[in-house]
Amino acid sequence: MRELSLHILDALENSIEAGATRIELFIEEDLKKDILKIAIKDNGRGMSEGFARRVLDPFVTTRTTRHVGLGLPLFAAAAQRCNGDLQVQSEPGVGTTVTATFQRSHIDRAPLGDMATTLMAVMLSKRPVDIYYKHSVNGRTFELDTAEMRNELDPIPLSHPRVRQWLESMLAEGLASLQRHAP
Amino acid sequence: MPRLKTIEDLKKLREEAQRDIKVRVETGTTITVGMGTCGIAAGARETMHAILKELKKREIEAHVTTVGCIGMCVKEPLVDIEQAGKPRITYGNVMPDMVPRLIEEHLINGRVVQEWAVGRLPTKE
Numbered sequence: 001m002r003e004l005s006l007h008i009l010d011a012l013e014n015s016i017e018a019g020a021t022r023i024e025l026f027i028e029e030d031l032k033k034d035i036l037k038i039a040i041k042d043n044g045r046g047m048s049e050g051f052a053r054r055v056l057d058p059f060v061t062t063r064t065t066r067h068v069g070l071g072l073p074l075f076a077a078a079a080q081r082c083n084g085d086l087q088v089q090s091e092p093g094v095g096t097t098v099t100a101t102f103q104r105s106h107i108d109r110a111p112l113g114d115m116a117t118t119l120m121a122v123m124l125s126k127r128p129v130d131i132y133y134k135h136s137v138n139g140r141t142f143e144l145d146t147a148e149m150r151n152e153l154d155p156i157p158l159s160h161p162r163v164r165q166w167l168e169s170m171l172a173e174g175l176a177s178l179q180r181h182a183p
Numbered sequence: 184m185p186r187l188k189t190i191e192d193l194k195k196l197r198e199e200a201q202r203d204i205k206v207r208v209e210t211g212t213t214i215t216v217g218m219g220t221c222g223i224a225a226g227a228r229e230t231m232h233a234i235l236k237e238l239k240k241r242e243i244e245a246h247v248t249t250v251g252c253i254g255m256c257v258k259e260p261l262v263d264i265e266q267a268g269k270p271r272i273t274y275g276n277v278m279p280d281m282v283p284r285l286i287e288e289h290l291i292n293g294r295v296v297q298e299w300a301v302g303r304l305p306t307k308e
Binding site: 144156160 | 192197218239246247
């Protein structure tokens with residue numbers, strides 16, 4: 001995939017498929033240490049130790065619609081190409097955490113890309129899921145929590161056209177303020 | 184964005200939206216985009232982005248939601264349009280550049296774009 005935000009969206013969709021009702025997504029860019037770290041933590045049904053070990057094998061999947069699971073192996077390959085790695089920690093009934101690290105300046109590192117649309121795709125999900133997002137670039141932080149938003153909006157859904165437009169501009173503004181400080 | 188401003192914005196939105204939500208939930212249009220691994224790899228996120236942009240440009244107030252894989256991966260990106268009182272139509276291989284015509288024909292002119300449609304479900308009772 002051309003952008004890390006597409007790998008992230010794919011991992012977020014895995015969490016939703018696993019029945020997660022809350023996902024925490026952390027992106028940390030440290031230019032001094034030259035590290036880009038992405039962590040996705042969900043409260044989905046989790047995986048057994050054996051399955052979590054095998055999940056980076058492209059021929060392992062839980063889906064019944066086909067027999068090849070490509071999402072995580074592709075994400076792992078992207079990290080490994082950039083002197084990084086991808087770890088999966090999981091506990092049945094508790095949830096799964098996927099952590100990917102990249103050498104930020106590595107020539108093969110794909111750009112983070114359109115995080116705003118990735119987040120929109122999750123916020124507009126038909127399946128009930130909340131997302132907490134925290135993105136920091138050299139200590140400057142942008143964060144949001146859809147659970148808080150839903151509380152304020154109740155009973156208006158996030159997918160309401162007017163709320164959606166507000167979300168879009170809020171994301172654009174928040175993410176742009178981070179990027180102004182990253183070369 | 185400062186937290187306080189966010190909460191104020193949301194309160195205002197809630198009041199505005201509450202006035203017309205009933206009408207929209209009952210008679211509105213819902214556009215659903217497949218967002219499984221297959222959809223994402225085929226460009227579904229960009230298709231969704233194009234849909235949001237087109238709806239905004241034409242000031243059409245439709246709901247947009249995302250779902251996972253439904254098993255028709257070869258036809259991704261899949262876009263489903265559901266309007267009250269009309270059959271639900273599924274379009275396949277919907278690329279961003281197809282979105283303006285899709286919105287214009289289906290939502291504005293009320294005509295199904297036959298050559299892109301891959302499925303039809305009867306009207307909900």
